[in-house]
Amino acid sequence: MRALTWHGKGDIRYDKVDDPTIEEPDDIIIKVTACAICGSDLHLMDGCMPTMESGDVLGHETMGEVIETGGAHSKFRKGDRVVVPFNIACGQCFFCQKQLFSLCDRSNRNAEQAAAVMGHSPSGLFGYSHMLGGYAGGQAEYLRVPYGSVGPIAVPGDLEDEQVLFLSDILPTGWMAAENAQIEPGDTVAIWGAGPVGQMAILSAWKQGAGRVIVIDEVPERLVMAQVHGKAEVIDFSQTKVYDALQEMTNGRGPDSCIDCVGTEAAADSGIMARVDRVKQALYLGTDRPHVLREMIMCCRKGGTLSVPGVYVGVIDKLPFGALMNKGLTVKTGQTHTHRYLAPLLDMIVKGELDVSFVTTHNAPLSEGPNLYKTFRDKADGCIKVVMKPGA
Template sequence: MKAVCWHGRHDVRVDTVDDPVIQDPRDIIIKVTATGICGSDLHLYNGYMPTMQAGDIIGHEPMGEVVEIGSAITKFQKGDKVVVPFTISCGSCFFCERHLFSLCDESNPNADQAAQALGQSPAALFGYSHMLGGFPGGQAEYLRVPYADVGPIKVPDGIDDEQVVFLSDIFPTGYMAAENCGIEAGDTVAVWGCGPVAQFAIQSAWMLGAGRVVAIDRVQERLALAREHGKAETLNFEEIDVYEQLMEMTAGRGPDRCIDAVGAEAHAAGNLGEIVDDVREAAHLPANHPYALSEAIKCCRKGGTVSVPGVYTDTLNNLPMNAIMNKALTIRTGQTHMQHYLEPLLKKILDDNFDPTFVITHRASLDEAPNLYKTFEAREQGCIKVVLKP
């Protein structure tokens, strides 16, 4: 089969690899019909994520048709259309029983590697390094899905792939980011970043009762989408001082809830630290950027909440811990507990007519993926979200 494979920094290729096979009675194999390129995939593309190996199949936003079923599977039949969440979860460990699916104790066969870096291992993820399981990802023609009796969700007949494919990651991720804020009716919510996850966080903030949503970015197409589709007020951080503007907008109090939907590759206008980090990157040295998170912490009102769905791959320097403590901020983070959100968010799509397709700007075949990684990373051609159709 064809698959998008990582071969090093800024080097992804479409290779011919072995087809997946059933390895466990709880496996299924799907024929992938749609899959996304995620902003988190750019951390792989830019060489941030450790324990990647040349030839790894990447991608973690797949859906498709069930073509093979393990002997223990009763939930699905061949021919079913399913969306596969990016987290791999056993369903029965201490954490899964508490619906903390992204913290599964059983799914990562390389838990010892993750524990060395993190203290304990989270769940395995599709296509996202050997430290997090080494499982082949979903930017491929076929995908083996472990623990398939727990992970995927069946899609009713007659639903177009594009309507539901983002249940694999970015819709639940944006929703959990907003939910983690503990939004109260009328709250002002500020969202750093206007990429796909941020767009869904904006939508979700309204769903959860926000009275005002402010979105911050510098890419005009993303700001326009947040403004026109997300009904958010928008700030371009290259044109204004974000802190001063937010203080003016909130009578000096600051936003009640803040969301860092950027993560490791944030930018900051006129920041000396960014120049230093650019030098590090030129030498291929990882540099996780705390600019968006630090600004969110500074801007958040006293006693407020900062939610962090943005992915970080290393330690952060210059994080304002003094502000976190002295302002009594609550910080909530985490990979998304995907299986907890699949049914209710599918219901929003089917019953409440929520249309997730508004973020799609590019549709392509697998063969076009390497060029689209370049386009997406460079924020060219108005690229906000890519859907590949193997």
């Protein structure tokens, strides 16, 4: 089959690789009908994530048609359309029973590597390093799905792929980001990053009771999308000092909740700390650029909440922990417990209460993936979200 593969920093290729096969009794194999490039895939492209190996198949936002099932699998039949969550969960361990699916104890085949870095291992992820399981990703013609009776969700035949594909990651991620923000009715929510996850967080914040949503970014197309589709107020951080703007907009109190939809490769102004972050990352003296985290700590109101769905991969420094503690801030983080949200979010889509297809700006064959990775990374051609179709 053909797939998008990683061959080092900045080197994404459209390669021929081995077809997936059934390995465990509950596996399913799908023929991929649509997949997407996620912002966190860019961290792989930029070489930020350790334990990637040349030839690894990328991608964790995937849906398709079931073509084969393991001997013990009984949930899906050949021909069923399914969306596959980006994280892999067994459904039976201590954490899965608590619906903390991204913390599954069984699905990471290389858990000892992750535990050595993090203390304990999170769940396995599709297409996201050997430290997180070494699973082939879904930017491919076919995908093997472990624990097939636990993760995927069937989707109605009358819905287009673009209406449901984002259940695989960015829609549940935006929803959990808003949930972790502990929004109370009428709250002011500030969201850093108006990329795909940021757009989902905007919609989710409104649906969870926000009275006001303010979005921080510098990319014109993203800010326009946040205004038009998200009905949000916007701050262009390249033109305005974010702290001053937020204090003025909230009468000096600060937002009730702040959401980091950016993560490890945050852009920033030309201040000294931004330059230090970039130099340290380039010299492998630091793994992350935590500008957004620092700014959220300073901007959030006293007693407020910080929600961090943005991906971080290692260690950060110069974090104003004194401000975090003395302001009494709550911090909630984590990879999304995707499985928990699939059914309720799909129900909203089916009922017409939620339409997220607007975020797609580029729809192309999988073969164009290497160039589209660069387009997405460089924010060129108005690119906000890329959807690809094998064989198109």
